[in-house]
Amino acid sequence: MIDKAKLLIISGAGGDGSISGIRKKFVPRGGPDGGDGGAGGRIIIKGDKNLSSLKEVSFINKIKAENGFPGSANNKRGKKGKDKIIRLPLGTLIYDAKDSSKKILREVTTEQKTVILEGGKGGRGNSKMANSVVQYPLLAEKGETNNKILIELDYRMNCDVAIIGKPNCGKSFFLSKITNAKPLIDQYPYTTTRVEKGVIETIKKQYTIIEVPGIEDSKNNLGIKNLKHIKRAKVLIFIKSEDDDKTIRVINNVDKDLLKEKEMIIINSFHYKEPGGNNFKGTEIEEIKKEIERKVNVVPEKTEEIEGPPEKIVFDFEKEYVEKNGDVFEIKHQQVIRIAERVNLDHWDVMAQFMKTLHNKGISKRLFELGIKEGDTIKIGSVELEWS
Ligand SMILES: Nc1nc2c(ncn2[C@@H]2O[C@H](COP(=O)(O)OP(=O)(O)OP(=O)(O)O)[C@@H](O)[C@H]2O)c(=O)[nH]1
Ligand SMILES: [Mg+2]
DSSP states (O other): OOOOOEEEEEEEOOOOOOOOOOTTTBBOSSSOOOOOOOOOOEEEEEEEEEEOSHHHHHHHSSSEEEOOOOOBTBBBBBOOOOOOEEEEETTTEETTTTTHHHHHHEESSSSSHHHHHHHHOOOOHHHHOOOOSOOSOOOOOOOOOOOOEEEEEOOOOSEEEEESSSSSSSSHHHHHHHHHHHEEEEEESSOOSSEEEEEEOOOOOOEEEOOOOOOOOTTTOHHHGGGGGGTTTTTEEEEOOOOTHHHHHHHHHGGGGGTTEEEEEEEEOOGGGGGOOOOOOOOHHHHHHHHHHHHHHHHHHOOOOOOOOOOOOSSSOEEEOEETTTTEEEOOOOHHHHHHHHTTTTTTHHHHHHHHHHHHHHHHHHHHHHHHHHHHHEEEEEEEEEEO
């Protein structure tokens, strides 16, 4: 089963704001009417109860939402970029792959859609840039850049009950009796090599039950490798093979927390009985089912809240908007960058308005404080200007 995957998710950039409505410099016809750009598409996570591995996403390594479209004349807002939806099995944990502290970004517990990555906002069109001084703005904003993040997915089966025990203790046989699953049953240890799944039907409800491959303190033990899948189980069925069966100790050595807050039902393996003895005749199975149902409901349902989108990752404005490196002055104000990258500063009238913006934001003052002089370079995002 594929239960780990990495995926680069990229939201859409915002569309650029439009510059429109001014046919001739300072001779307006109808005033500025450039519309805003549309927002970039978002990346959305949706739980899907029909999925039971990460196989589908494992074929993909990158998912990108559509960019927002630019605004246009007549105050027409650009179309939003289409969102991209990633379907994941319930029980998937999502981490930031670059974060060494392994903080969980999201846990997929319901089928509800949640946004994991916002798209860039659309840039404002020139009709929004008018103010009491500049009535016919020639400036507009570029759309916000998109966000990207490499996520790591870790799938843990979403089950109510897990069967554990040594290899060959009769787990598959029990699973075949209590559900209509048809696992391989054989007299050799490690017949079961991956997690098997079945459904217990009771009058009230259905419960998912899994069989974990045999657990043993040995190298490359398949049971240990699949232990994370018992994490979500509320009840463990331990099929005990002998008096000093080490299964529980082995689990505790792997991860103490795995057995926390779990109800346990212990069933003696047929190994305890005389040859040919059978643990699981019809009446016994019914009794075990009742016990499972009682114990599943003893465990208080953990209320797992769905988090909202993670904190904004990129748009953290810096306090110091100007950075000086020799005779290069870099302007770090995001909004100013978006305007500079959107417009054509070769036109003197556009430049005049842009200088006004620098003044209003206190940036020109800061440039003078830092000793800017003729011939120095100003970098604003991808734009470079010579100060004159
Ligand atoms: N007589 C008897 N035989 C059983 C019982 N349960 C299991 N067996 C037999 O024991 C052997 C192992 O049973 P499995 O159910 O495959 O055991 P398992 O724990 O799933 O084994 P692995 O998946 O290999 O770890 C098979 O030959 C079964 O037929 C039982 O209650 N009574
Ligand atoms: Mg088995």
